[in-house]
Amino acid sequence: MLFARDVGERERCKKEHDRYLSRIGDVDVLSGLDLRPFTPAKPVNISVTVIDFRIPVIEGTGEESAARLPSTDQSWRFFLGYLDEGSSRPVMPQPEILSRNGSYLAYLRLQEHVGAFRDFLRQQGQTPDEQELVAAKLMGRWRSGAPLVLAPQKDDPALGVDLQRTNNFDYGKMDPYGYGCPVGAHIRRMNPRDTADNMQRRQMIRREAPTDRC
Numbered sequence: 001m002l003f004a005r006d007v008g009e010r011e012r013c014k015k016e017h018d019r020y021l022s023r024i025g026d027v028d029v030l031s032g033l034d035l036r037p038f039t040p041a042k043p044v045n046i047s048v049t050v051i052d053f054r055i056p057v058i059e060g061t062g063e064e065s066a067a068r069l070p071s072t073d074q075s076w077r078f079f080l081g082y083l084d085e086g087s088s089r090p091v092m093p094q095p096e097i098l099s100r101n102g103s104y105l106a107y108l109r110l111q112e113h114v115g116a117f118r119d120f121l122r123q124q125g126q127t128p129d130e131q132e133l134v135a136a137k138l139m140g141r142w143r144s145g146a147p148l149v150l151a152p153q154k155d156d157p158a159l160g161v162d163l164q165r166t167n168n169f170d171y172g173k174m175d176p177y178g179y180g181c182p183v184g185a186h187i188r189r190m191n192p193r194d195t196a197d198n199m200q201r202r203q204m205i206r207r208e209a210p211t212d213r214c
Contacts, residue, residue: 010034033109035209078205079103106204140187147187152180170194 002017004010021027075082081100083089093099125131132155136142142151144160149169151159159165172194175181181188 007036033211035211137182137185140181140185148181148185149175 002010002013004013018029021029077084080090080092080102081096093102121131121134124134132142133153136148136155141147142155142160144155144157145166146156146160147166147169149171150156150165169175170193171178171181171188176195177183178185178188
């Protein structure tokens with residue numbers, strides 16, 4: 001994986017990497033995919049962007065989080081080789097010398113059909129407000145990022161951008177039966193919060209990047 005700040009630097013890195021591979025031999029690039037970051041000004045689209053996950057601040061990095069929950073994440077939630085909150089050490093991939101302080105990477109290439117999703121919303125809701133509610137029920141949050149647990153009937157953009165409040169909720173006490181956020185909603189399935197055991201043991205850092213190629 002090659003990371004660069006812009007397209008020009010990415011292309012330079014690719015050429016340098018190709019030269020390196022040509023020198024060592026016996027390694028062929030079977031396929032590649034050029035990605036680009038989302039621009040900050042890009043509107044959030046609930047059909048293409050998962051908005052439940054925010055970049056965590058990991059303990060020991062010297063950075064501080066603006067969000068109330070969690071303030072910092074212990075490194076054992078993301079890296080291998082450390083005792084977890086239950087004081088147990090998970091089985092390490094072997095050889096351990098290569099896996100300690102490592103992590104796992106899962107790569108998914110997903111093609112989304114935004115038009116089909118909007119057609120589905122129109123079929124399920126007679127008005128734009130009803131369609132937005134259906135979309136929010138599927139995801140667990142409104143397009144602004146406001147969670148259904150805290151805003152079950154109407155979007156609250158001010159709540160969505162407030163890092164102190166937008167993640168300050170649970171399911172077990174505030175919405176145990178899924179009347180606000182359905183039990184099958186995306187964010188509730190991905191992070192059951194206080195309705196499952198040992199939820200802090202393993203977490204993932206999620207990233208997205210669009211591509212113009214299909």
